[in-house]
Amino acid sequence: MNKKEYIAATAEKTDGISKATVEEVLKAFTETITEGLIKGERIPIVGLGAFETADVEERIGKNPKTGQPVNIPAHRKPKFKISKTLKELVRNPISFS
Known part of the structure; x- marks a missing residue:
């Protein structure tokens, strides 16, 4: 699923919310997570998982x-830890219908 398909599917599941609004919310969601990760914060999303960062030591490649x-x-790298709930699903x- 690409971004356009994701926006359309999300708009379809939300009663009366336009694709444009979904796209704005997705952009804000992404920016907020990015800003939190830059600050070194852990961002949990219940039922989905948690965004966090990990420090990586210097090495020879x-x-x-x-x-x-x-x-x-x-350097510091972003990580995503999937929730147990999502793994089980x-x-x-x-069916979510």
Whole structure:
């Protein structure tokens, strides 16, 4: 499912909310999560999972073109931990109709 399909499906499930409004909400949702992650916050979404960051130590990697060693500096990366509820729903699907 791409972004356009997601917006259409969400608008269809919400009584009277337009695709444009769904798109605005999705944009605000994404921006809010991004801002929280930049601040190092954990953002839980009940029934879905939690967005968080993890610190990655400096390491030596390999340049895929040349095979030469490359220093990869320490950095923070975003992570998403899926909730137990969502894992169970994917394993044992139910109808939302």
